[in-house]
Amino acid sequence: MSAKKEELGVAQEVLSYCGKCKLALAHVIIDMKDETTIGKCQCKTCDAKHNYRDPEVVAKKLSKAATRKKVVVSIEEVWKDAVAKTDGNAKPYGMDKGFEVGDLIDHTAFGQGVVMKCISNDKIEVQFEEALKLLVCSQG
Numbered sequence: 001m002s003a004k005k006e007e008l009g010v011a012q013e014v015l016s017y018c019g020k021c022k023l024a025l026a027h028v029i030i031d032m033k034d035e036t037t038i039g040k041c042q043c044k045t046c047d048a049k050h051n052y053r054d055p056e057v058v059a060k061k062l063s064k065a066a067t068r069k070k071v072v073v074s075i076e077e078v079w080k081d082a083v084a085k086t087d088g089n090a091k092p093y094g095m096d097k098g099f100e101v102g103d104l105i106d107h108t109a110f111g112q113g114v115v116m117k118c119i120s121n122d123k124i125e126v127q128f129e130e131a132l133k134l135l136v137c138s139q140g
C-alpha cells in the first residue's frame with residue numbers, strides 16, 4: 001500500500017458538509033465517482049447518506065447567501081411579516097390603552113403597527129412600516 005496523501009476510497013473517512021446536521025462533519029465514503037472524485041458519503045453523526053459536499057465550497061455558498069439575505073430583508077418586510085401574524089383586527093392606538101405583544105394597532109400618524117415587545121407597564125415597542133417605535137401605553 002502506498003501512502004499517497006490524496007488517495008481516497010470507499011470506507012475512508014472524509015470531511016463533508018452534512019445537510020441534515022448543517023455542519024462539516026466526518027463522513028465515510030460509500031461511493032466513488034472515479035479514483036479522485038468522491039461520489040456518496042454517509043454522515044457519522046446522523047447516518048444520512050448523500051452526495052459528497054466539499055465543506056469549503058458549501059461555507060462559501062452559505063456566507064454568500066447570508067450576505068444576500070441581509071440586503072433583501074428590509075424593515076418593510078419585517079413589518080409585513082409581523083402584520084401577517086396578527087389576527088388582522090387593528091385596535092386604535094391610545095396612550096391610555098393597554099396592548100399585548102402581537103396586537104395590531106392603528107396609529108393616526110404612523111399607520112398600522114404590530115406590538116413587538118412590552119418594555120414596561122407604560123411602554124411598548126411597535127413595528128411600523130417605516131420604523132420600530134417606542135410608544136406610551138397604559139398596561140393593566
Ligand SMILES: [Zn+2]
Pocket residue numbers: 018019020021022025043044045046047048
Ligand atoms: Zn449528519
